[in-house]
Amino acid sequence: MLGISKKDMTILLVVIVLALCAPFILNPFPTGSAMAQFNAGYPDLMQRFVIFGIFAIGFNILFGLTGYLSFGHAAFLGVGSYSAVWMFKLLSMNVVPAILLSMIVAGLFSVLIGYVSLRRSGIYFSILTLAFAQMSFNLAYSVLTPITNGETGLQLTLSDKRYLGQSVTESGSIPVTNFFGLEMRSTYDLAVGGWNFQFNAGYYLCAIIMIVAFYVSMRIFRSPFGLMLRAVKSNQQRLNYTGINPKPYTLAAFVISGIYAGLAGGLMASMDPLAGAERMQWTASGEVVLMTILGGAGTLIGPVLGAGFIKYFENIFSKINDTVLHQWFAFMPDGLEDVVVFIVHPFVGKGWHLTLGILFMLVVTFLPGGLVEGGQRIAKLFKREKAPAVPPSDPEHHPKETPHVAE
C-alpha cells in the first residue's frame, strides 16, 4: 500500500501512532506529582518536537543520503520563518499561504546557496554553507533590519495591513494564526484522574504535516533517486567515471532539504508568529547536525528521535533549579541532602548543556549508529532469546551482513 514495503509500512504506522498519541505518551506522570517536572506533553514543546523533527528529516535527506554535511541549514529555517511572518503581516492570518511561501522562498534560497556551495565537497562544502548561513544571520541581525526588525525579531503589530484579513480583532488585539478559522492555539484539556492531557490544534496540524513529510522522505529513500544519492555518498569518483554527473542529484537533494527546513521555519512562525535572527545562527545549524547524528544519520526515524531528545533536554532539564532539587531530596538527612544537591546541581538547570554533551559523547562512542542502533541492539537481544533454535541453513556460506544505512 502507498507504494512502500510492509516493513516500511510498520515504521510509518509507528510514527503515526507516536505523533497522534503524543499528548498521552509525553504525559506519563499525574499533574500534581513530583515527577510532573518531567512531563513534556504541553503544546509548545510537542510542537517543537515535530517541527524540529521535520527539520531533521529534511537535513537527513542531504546528510544521510549524500554525505554532504551542511553547516548552514538554519539559514533556510530562518528564511522560512521570515517569509511566513511577512505573509501574516501582509496577507492574512491563515497559515496555509504562509507555509507555502516559506517553502518556496527557502527553496529558491537553497538553489542559490546550493549552486555555489556544491562546487566543492567535504570540509570545503561545510565551510561554504557555514559562511553563507553566518552571512544571512548577520544581514538579518543588522543590515536588513527594515525587513527583519534586527535583534528584536519580526513581530506582528496592530498596524499591519493584512489585505485579506483584519488588522485588529473586535476586542482590539492582534488576530491569532488559524487554519481556515481553526485557531492554532486552541487547546482542549482532558482531565482524567490526576492527569491533564492537552490536545492542541496547532500541534495536530504540525503532526500531520510531519507524517506527510516523513512519508515523502521514505519514498525518496526507497526511490532510484535515493539510490543515486547513496552512490554519491559511497564513491563520487566512481560515479564520475561511469559517466554520470552527480551534480544535479546533489543539488536536488540540497534543495529538497532546504524546502524541508523552510517548511519547519514556516510552521514555527505559524505556531508562534515571531521570527528572530538567532534562528539562523551557526549554533542552530549545529543543533540539527547533532540531532541527526544523535538519532542516527541515514536512518529514517533517527532524526526525529534525535530532535525530540535534544529539545527535551533544552526545555525540561534547563528548568530544574535548586529549589526543585531540594524538594526531591527532602527525604534525606539535611547534610546528605545538601551534598546530593551539590553533586546534581551542575548537571541540571543552566548545566543542561553539560548533561547533553555527556550523553552525546556516550552515544557517539558506544552507539555510532545513534539511538536507532541502540534500539536495534535491544531488539536483537529479544530476538535472540525468542528464536535461538533456528540455525542458518548454511553457516559456511552465509553472506556477511552488511550494515544497511536506511534502517
Next chain:
Amino acid sequence: MSKFNVTRRGVLKTGAAAGAGLALPTIFTSSAYAVTNNPMGGTVTLGFNVPQTGAYADEGADELRAYELAVEHLNGGGDGGMLNTFSSKVLDGTGILGKKVEFVTGDTQTKSDAARASAKSMIEKDGAIMITGGSSSGVAIAVQGLCQEAGVIFMAGLTHSNDTTGKDKKANGFRHFFNAYMSGAALAPVLAKMYGADRKAYHLTADYTWGWTQEESIVAATEALGWETVNTVKTPLASTDFSSYIAPVLNSGADVLVLNHYGGNMVNSLTNAVQFGLREKQVNGKNFEIVVPLYSRLMAKGAGENVKGIFGSTNWHWSLTDEGSKAFVKSFGTKYGFPPSQAAHTCYVQTLLYADAVSRAGSFAPCDVAAALEGFEFDGMGNGKTLYRAEDHQCFKDVLVVRGKENPTSEFDLLEVVEVTPAAQVTYPIDHPMFAGGSLGQCNNGA
C-alpha cells in the same frame, strides 16, 4: 466586549475607593471571565525567565537571587526587605491574596526564541500567572509580545531600549527600569557642565535595536546643549576587539568618545580605548573624554582600572542611603554576602509591585492587575517617588548619573553617584517621536 470591560473596571475602581471588601470584584472576575492560569489552590506560581547561559549570565544570576529574595519576603520569610519601606501597605507577608508564592525558573539564553519557548512552557505547563525577567531588550520585547497573546502579565526586568515601552509597548507589559531617552536627558546636562558645551562627540554603537535607540537619545540630548556629533559608527555585537574602530577616532577631530555598548562589549571597547591612550590626549585644546551612557556595577568590575572618572547613568546603586535601598541592600547582603546590582533591584521591585497590584485589585486577572498598576504612584523602593504611567506602562523616577570611583574602598564600591536627576527632567510626552509608532492595544485576560 470592550465597553463591558470599561464598566467592569469602573466597578473595580469604585469598589476600591469605597473600601468595600475585596471579595466582590473577585466574584465578578471568576464568574464573568476565564483567566489563564487563575490560581485555584493555596499557591500561586510566578515565572522567572532570566539568561542563565550566554553573554548576560552574570546579570541573570543576580536577577534570580533577587527574585528568590522577593518570594521569601512575600511569603513572610527573612526580614521583609522593602515591604517595610514600601508606601503601599497591602502586602503583609502571607503570600499574594493569602496564596503562598511559588516560582519556576527558565533559561532565556539571551535569544528571543529560547526565551519564548521557556516562557511558554511556564505558562502552558507550570501554570505561571505572571512572567518576569529578561536581560536584553530584544528578549524582553519578544516575551512581552508572547505574554500579551497568552494573556498573562509581563513585568520586564533589565531592558533599556526605548522600544520596550515605545513602539513595541503592550497592554500586558510593564517596565520599571529606565530607558535610553532618560539616560540621555539625565546625562547630557552633567556632561555639558563638566566638559563644556562646545564638544565634538564620536559614537561607537552596538549594531542592534538597543544600541540605535541609545545613540539616537544621546545624540539628541547632547546636540540640544550645543555639542556636535562628528561621526557615529556601528560595531557588530559579536566584536571582541575594537582597535580598528578606535584608531579612526584619533584623527576625526572629536574630543569625546561615546561608547553605546553594554556588558562584555563595553568592557572590551573601553579597554581598547584606554590602551590607545585616548584619555591622555589633548584635542582642540581640551582633554579627551570617554562616556559610557549605560553603566552597571558588573561592567565596572569587568573593566577594572579603566572606568575611573568615566561618566554614565544607572537606574539604581546600592550605595544610595534612602530607607528602601538600605533595607534591600541589607537583606540581600545578609542572604548572599554581597550587595545587589541594579538588575537585581529592578527585578525585586517588579515582583513586589506585581504582588501589591494583585492585592489591591483583589484579583489575579491581568486586566484588573493592569488597571491597578496604571497610574500607580509609590515610594520607598529606592528611587524616590515613582509613577507607573498609564499611557505607556513606563515608570518615571529619578535617574542616577554616576562616575567610576577614583579610590574604591572595596571590590563592590566602584561607582559614585554624581547627581540624582529628578524625575521631572527625564519625563517625556507620550507622543515623543522616539517612542511613537506603537499602541498598547487591549489588555488580555487569556483563555
